[in-house]
Amino acid sequence: MQRLSPQGRKVIGAAGLLAGVGAGCALVWGGYEVPADLLAPTLVLEVAVGWSFVTVGLVAWTRRPDSRTGALMVVLGFAWFARFAVAVAVRPAFVIGVLLSSVYLSVLVHLLATFPGGRVQNRAERVVVTVGYLLSAPLDAVFLLLGAQRGLGEGPPPGGLVIAARSGAFTPSGVDLAVQAVVVALFLSLLAIVFTRWRTAGPAQRRSLTPGVLGGAVIVGTILVERTAILLLIPPSVGVVFAWSAQVVLVVWPVALLLGLLRSQLDRSAVGRLIVELGAGLPVPERLRSVLARTLHDPTLELAYWLPERRAFVDASGVPVAVEANGGRGLTRLERDGEPIAVLVHDPVLSAEPELVAAVAAGAGMAVQNERLHAEVRSQLREVRASRARIVEAADGARRRVERDLHDGAQQRLVTVALALRLARTQLGSASRAEIGALLDEAGAELAGALEELRELARGIYPVLLTDAGLGPALTSLAERSPVPAVVGDVPARRWPDAVERTCYFVVSEALANAAKHAGAGQVVIDVRADGGGLCVQVADDGRGGAEAAGSGLRGLADRVAALGGELSVHSPRGGGTRVIATVPCG
Amino acid sequence: MIVADDAALFRAGIGRLLADAGFDVTAEVGDAAALLDAVERDPPDAVVVDIRMPPTRTTEGLDAARSLAERHPDVGVLVLSAYVEPHYAMQLVESGTSGTGYLLKERVADPGELTDAVRRVAAGGVVIDPGVVARLVGRARARNPLDALSEREREVLAMMAEGRSNQAICERLFLSPKTVEAYVHNVFTKLDLHQAADTNRRVLAVLAYLRA
Incomplete structure (x- = not known):
């Protein structure tokens, strides 16, 4: 809805005032006889309802220009007054009055069905709103033209202007009953729509929906009973009571609607409290979130902190979280100096009040920034803990492998030698020299095998060549033993700290083993170069790719490299070979 | 006899050794399942089985011994192992009714050691490798009740733990039956143990005592 200018507000306000006065005049001097005892209360109530809608509607329109509800309320107020045309005892006025007699109900249906946004949002709402409008002026026009208008213009018109006029002998026709049935169905659907919206709303949204929806439901409910009374041939005198109460509610309802619309604006005072609350006490991970949730009246509110280093969002305890606008959740990004620091995941209704959320965010700015740093530390701590656990795990796994290799390899061979x-000893006397010779050959072969296995094992546990001769010779030796043809490029001849050389060696060793075991590679190229103060090792194979960087072997390597403050990256597109790159700083 | 070991060379060697010693080796198999099948087809007097075999290469031999004790209590089971682990030996003795043995693989190099063990197991006796017993006897204890024993008594205790009968102890230590009985009686008194009904139960009692 467009913003209401002060000028426009004045004009509409004056028009509303005049319309009310006009309606009153029509009622009193219109020409029809109104029972004296009913005149005063009717007059007061009717005018109060109209003015209530027009004035409160204007306030709502001004304060919440993004919602159409305010405008709808103003229209409802005027439609309410328009009914009074029928009270003027001239034919044109009668026709106009009849045509407009129930337009206010259509507007009411429109308002309630689309509250609080004032805009039709789905098919069900559209159908209800459209039918609501069709049932008023268009239907009345048809009745007028066909001469089937209820009451036929004699005596007080039936539109319900004066409630007591309904009393007396009124026999509903079949057409009447059908129309009323449609009206009842319409109101029931309206109640269903409103109730569903209220039920599915989050707590924050519910807060703004409840007063308006509750009032609306009472009004619609009383109208329903009134209509069904006619439909079920219940004496109209009973319906009169309901009609009166509906009007009383109608006077107050606009205020309830306004309350709902402005609820969050009233909450702005809460921002002050928020700052006070945040100032008190030490920050604990959950506190900031709960204080914000309380301030914004959204218990489901979540806070995710941005870690620029990891390019990921984490929660207060440092656990990575996915932040997407899904499941109808609203997102508000908090920034500082153009850099994102956190994101609020909240009830979508809060998205309609960016200023409030922004005010809260600004109030909590320092606390959020502080909490973000905490989250960053916690996240790093988690990563370090996980990595430490993996390193221990890897060491245990290595010990298990050594035990198995020893037991199934060298030890078994030595037992066979024995x-x-x-x-041979027992057969010395009985068997031929050739038989004994064969046994001794067997023993010799097993011993040689055992020696070879022990040598391989020892080298696998620790590459002595690496300490003795450096990375170049050690990598060349690795390449020579690799089952997959491997080429080592020029390795700088200088020496690096032990830990750096070892880490690079094991990166190459593991990558070679992977290339042989999993990649089905035809060739591997190993490249080592000095990178600033450190070393950069790259192992590229031409295998099938698709290696998982999170796989245990590569994960272990990443931990190893990370322990030295380096970085390991794995590029392994499916069918495109695997490239493992480790950058290890020195010192 | 049936020999079960996944290392083919070693299995064949054991078979030949047993055949040379006059045993009739009816089958040589590579894993526990094949062993159970072979026993089912033609129950032997005893089986020699490697503790570690496919598929998991952990303690298949012990599991096979347990199954055999249930289904063929008359078949003696000698488990060959590379582990000096009293725990495994105890498990074996506890699972079998009689005729069980736990022997280190390297004993195959000692003339008579393997064949003696197979014979005893086939006859329903219990065999615990001297290395395993030595581990138990020699372990450090805060308050060592074995200190109360004389050297000879400790020797007798170890032999009992290895599963030897009084008669066998006589032969080994070149002592008279009376003397051995006196030593055994002394050991049990000094350690506050009850005399067990037979040699096999004596092994369990002594092992349990040593492990406690």
């Missing part, structure tokens, strides 16, 4: 020697 057995062969033993057999």
Whole structure:
């Protein structure tokens, strides 16, 4: 809705005032006889309802220009007064009065069905709103033209201007009943729409919906009973009571609607309290979130902090969280100096009040920044803990492998040697020299095998060549033993700190093993170069790719590299080979 | 006899050794399942089984011994192992009714050691490797009740733990049956142990005592 200018507000306000006065005049001097005892209360109530809608509607329109509800309230007020045309005892006025007699109800349906935004948002709402409008002026026009208008213009018109006029002998026709049935169905659907909206709303949204929806439901409910009374042939005198109460509610309802619309604006005072609350006590991870949730009246509110280093959002305890505008949740990004620091995930209704959220965010700015730093530390701590656990795990795994290799390899071979020697010994007397020779050969072969296995094992546990001769010779030796053809480029001849050389060696060793075991590679190229003060090692194979950087072997390498403050990256597109790059700083 | 070991060379060697010693080796198999099948087809007097075999290469031999004790209590089971672990030996003795043994693989190099063990197991006796017993006897204890024993008594205790009968102890230590009985009686009194009904239960009692 467009913003209401002060000028426009004045004009509309004056028009409303005049319309009210006009309606009163029509009622008193219109020409029809109104029972004296009913005149005063009717007059007061009717005019009060109209003025209430027009004035409160103007306030709402001014304060919440983004919602159409205020405008709808103003229209409802005028439609309310327009009914009084029928009270003027001239034919044109009668026609106009009849045509406009129930337009206010259509507007009411429109308002309630689309509260608080004032805009039709789905099919069900559109159908209800459209039917609501069709049932008023258009239907009345049809009745007028066909001469089937209820009451046929004699005596007080039936539009319900004066409630008591309904009393007396009124026999509803079939057409009347059908129309009323449609009206009842319409109101029931309206109640269903409103109730569903209220039920599915988050707590913050509910807060703004409740007063308006509750009042609306009471009004619609009383109208329903009134209509059903006619439909079910209940004496109209009973319906009169309901109609009166509906009007009383109608006077107050606009205020309830306004309350709902302005609820969050009233909450701005809460920002002050927020700052006071944040100032008190030490920050704990959950506190900032709960204080914000309380201030914004959204218990489901979540805070995610941006870690620029990891380019990811984490919660207060440092656990990574996915932040997306899904599930109908609203997102508000908090920034500082153009850099994101956090994001608020909240009830979508708060998205309609960016100023409030922004005010709260600004109030909590320092606390959020502080909490973000805490979250960053916690996140790093988690990562370090996880990495430490993985390193221990890896060490245990390595020990297990060594035990297995020893037991199934060298130890088994030595036992077989012992057995062969033993057999040779027992057969010294009986068997031929050739048989004993075969046994001794067997023993010799097993011993050689055991020696070879022990040598491989020892080298796998720790590459002595690395300490003795440096990275170049050690990598060349690795390449020579690799089952996949491997080429080592020029390795700078200088020496680096032990830990750096070891880490680079194991990166190459693991990458070579992966290339042989998983990649089905035809060739591997190893490249080492000095990178600033550190080393950069790259191992590229031409295998099938698709290696998981989170796989245990590569993960362990990443931990190893990270322990020295370096970085390991793995590029392994499916079918495009695997490239493992480790950058290790020195010192 | 049936021999079960996944290392083919070693298995064949054991088979030959047993055959040379006059045993009739009816089958040589590579894993526990094949062993159970072979026993089912033609129950032997005893089986020699490697503790660690496929598929998991952990303690398949012990599991096989347990199954055999349930289904064929008359078949003696000698488990060969590379581990000097009293825990495994105890498990074995506890699972079997009789005729069980736990022997270190390297004993195959000692003339008579393997064949003696197989014979005893086949006859329903219990065999615990001397290395395992030595580990138990020799372990450090805060308050060592074994200190109360004389050297000879400790020797007798170890032999009992290895599963040897009084008669076997006589032969080993070149002592008279009376003397051995006196030593055994002394050991049990000094350690406050009850005399067990038979040699096998004596092994359990002594092992349990040593482990406690």
